[in-house]
Amino acid sequence: MSAPGHEAPRQRILDAALELLAEHGYEGMSLQQVADRVGLHKSSLFHHFKSKEELAAEVYRGLAERLLKRLEPLLSEDPPRFESMLAAIEASVDHFAAEPASGRLLMRLLVNTRHPMPDAEYPFRTPPGEIDPTDRVLLLVGEWLTRARAAGVIRHVAVRHTVVNLMGLVLFYPAVAHGTAAMWGTDPRSAEMIASRKRELRALLEGALAPVSAS
Numbered sequence: 001m002s003a004p005g006h007e008a009p010r011q012r013i014l015d016a017a018l019e020l021l022a023e024h025g026y027e028g029m030s031l032q033q034v035a036d037r038v039g040l041h042k043s044s045l046f047h048h049f050k051s052k053e054e055l056a057a058e059v060y061r062g063l064a065e066r067l068l069k070r071l072e073p074l075l076s077e078d079p080p081r082f083e084s085m086l087a088a089i090e091a092s093v094d095h096f097a098a099e100p101a102s103g104r105l106l107m108r109l110l111v112n113t114r115h116p117m118p119d120a121e122y123p124f125r126t127p128p129g130e131i132d133p134t135d136r137v138l139l140l141v142g143e144w145l146t147r148a149r150a151a152g153v154i155r156h157v158a159v160r161h162t163v164v165n166l167m168g169l170v171l172f173y174p175a176v177a178h179g180t181a182a183m184w185g186t187d188p189r190s191a192e193m194i195a196s197r198k199r200e201l202r203a204l205l206e207g208a209l210a211p212v213s214a215s
Helices: 007-028 031-038 052-075 082-098 100-111 133-150 159-177 191-209
Strands: none
Touching: 007 031, 007 052, 007 100, 031 052, 052 082, 052 100, 052 133, 082 100, 082 133, 082 159, 082 191, 100 133, 100 159, 133 159, 159 191
16 A cells, blocks of 8 residues: 555646646657646656656556446446447546546547557557557447447447447547637536537437337
């Protein structure tokens, strides 16, 4: 167990690194930037992380694991229900409203060519036999779609294309909304905007995935 007070600076470092990675990417982030944002001497970072790569790896792993913690209970239901996907989408909206930098960083990771990706763009390499954390999110959604399609809960959609479409619907808004708030004059993370976004996404999913009723 960590000593009292040990976790607070470590979490501040992770939070700062998440923001900087979302803003500049791995290559554009430096440990000096992280130290400056946290208010620590650069040498103090090495008490918590051995290298920039280790710090980035923990940020990447953490953002995926926090999202999976919200989604897995909903999308692991057996048998699958259409309402579970709607609930998962709404949980994702809440998640990225609370963690907008996670949405921006995850979008950055997904739009890069990650297999293979240069270390400067994606330094996190999972140990042999383990699944990349962001791939676990995609697999969870894909497995739900496959099971739901077989059960007749959703239309017979192309699973891979639908996973990409869903990720776009969920991630694009939080990835760009922080820079467009002044244009719309409304905080994209306000309760009103979040509720509106949930209604819009629910309508989109019902139109795209719900089985066509027999006439």
